[in-house]
Amino acid sequence: MATAEEDESPAESDEVGADSADTDRSRGSTDPETATATGTTTPSQSDRDDRTSSNTDADDDRYTRKQSVLITGCSSGIGRATAKAFLQRDWQVIATARNADDITDLEEAGCTTLELDVTDPDQIASVVERTVDIAGSIDCLVNNAGYAQMGPLEDISTADLHRQFDVNVYGPHRLIRAALPHMRAQGEGRIINVSSVIGRISIPGSGTYAGSKHALEAMTDSLRAEVDEFGIDVTLIEPGPVETNFTNRVDEELPEDERTPAYESLYELYDEAQLIGGGAGGPFASEADDVAAAILDAASTPEPPARYPVGPLAQYGVYARFLPDRLRDAAYGLLRKLA
Numbered sequence: 001m002a003t004a005e006e007d008e009s010p011a012e013s014d015e016v017g018a019d020s021a022d023t024d025r026s027r028g029s030t031d032p033e034t035a036t037a038t039g040t041t042t043p044s045q046s047d048r049d050d051r052t053s054s055n056t057d058a059d060d061d062r063y064t065r066k067q068s069v070l071i072t073g074c075s076s077g078i079g080r081a082t083a084k085a086f087l088q089r090d091w092q093v094i095a096t097a098r099n100a101d102d103i104t105d106l107e108e109a110g111c112t113t114l115e116l117d118v119t120d121p122d123q124i125a126s127v128v129e130r131t132v133d134i135a136g137s138i139d140c141l142v143n144n145a146g147y148a149q150m151g152p153l154e155d156i157s158t159a160d161l162h163r164q165f166d167v168n169v170y171g172p173h174r175l176i177r178a179a180l181p182h183m184r185a186q187g188e189g190r191i192i193n194v195s196s197v198i199g200r201i202s203i204p205g206s207g208t209y210a211g212s213k214h215a216l217e218a219m220t221d222s223l224r225a226e227v228d229e230f231g232i233d234v235t236l237i238e239p240g241p242v243e244t245n246f247t248n249r250v251d252e253e254l255p256e257d258e259r260t261p262a263y264e265s266l267y268e269l270y271d272e273a274q275l276i277g278g279g280a281g282g283p284f285a286s287e288a289d290d291v292a293a294a295i296l297d298a299a300s301t302p303e304p305p306a307r308y309p310v311g312p313l314a315q316y317g318v319y320a321r322f323l324p325d326r327l328r329d330a331a332y333g334l335l336r337k338l339a
Helices: 012-026 045-064 077-088 100-109 121-135 158-186 207-226 246-253 261-277 288-300 312-320 325-338
Strands: 068-071 092-097 112-115 140-143 189-194 232-239 307-310
Touching: 068 077, 068 121, 077 092, 077 100, 077 288, 092 100, 092 121, 100 112, 112 121, 121 158, 140 158, 140 288, 158 189, 158 207, 158 232, 189 207, 189 288, 207 232, 232 288, 232 312, 288 307, 307 312
Parallel strands: 068 092, 068 140, 092 112, 140 189, 189 232, 232 307
Antiparallel strands: none
């Protein structure tokens, strides 16, 4: 599958502007506010009053306008529930999906809806700029778009592995890079990355998906320290199994006719695990609204924690990663025998 590449070259217009400014300085042009020593120009009282009024208006707007949030992957499940949760709290919600027709009901409810493919850098840049134009800022970014490529690693092609990372890792990275300059200029912001308990502990059959979530968690931990000095908070949301159509998408990603027969027991164990705890009515599955509540709290609380585990299996994952590898491997071997 062809994938979009990021263009990291600097904007040509920025370079021209800088060159022009340097040329003006070299010609001896004077700044009205710094030329008072020579007596050439002095700012009038009305000019100073206008600047003070402009700064005051900007500060007032910061506290009177609605807070804004840009959310990816709103066509179903967690993203849809999150958009509705922010809307109920009177946020300016920019809800996105690959196909805008899938989120028309969110538009009717009061969200601004935009089409966004997180693998398209140009579209990402456009959506972030439109968010700032519409809302006056980008106070919170929720990186929710993603999917799970499950199956034993032997059954996963390199192209499918790349596609998994393109959506689950490079997608959030692209959006973060586009949003951060605005948040730094604002002097504040929130970035919320939706990960998974699989981002803490990997299980057989989840290597590709777990790899993408482990990468997202590592990037988020680094980012949190990097942007702290700018007043920007960064948080991970780590749900366990959730009652959504996510499981159906998992099955679609690796049809039965592409599965290696030697791993039949692994696939059977995966199916049974879904019935016990996954998004198929299992007793340990959380609701999408539970995850949305955690995301909203991370966006609203004055000092959000670094991580929000959601659901009983997510809490288990926090502790299970401290078990010796041999014990975890033995537990899987026991489950395989029981299955």
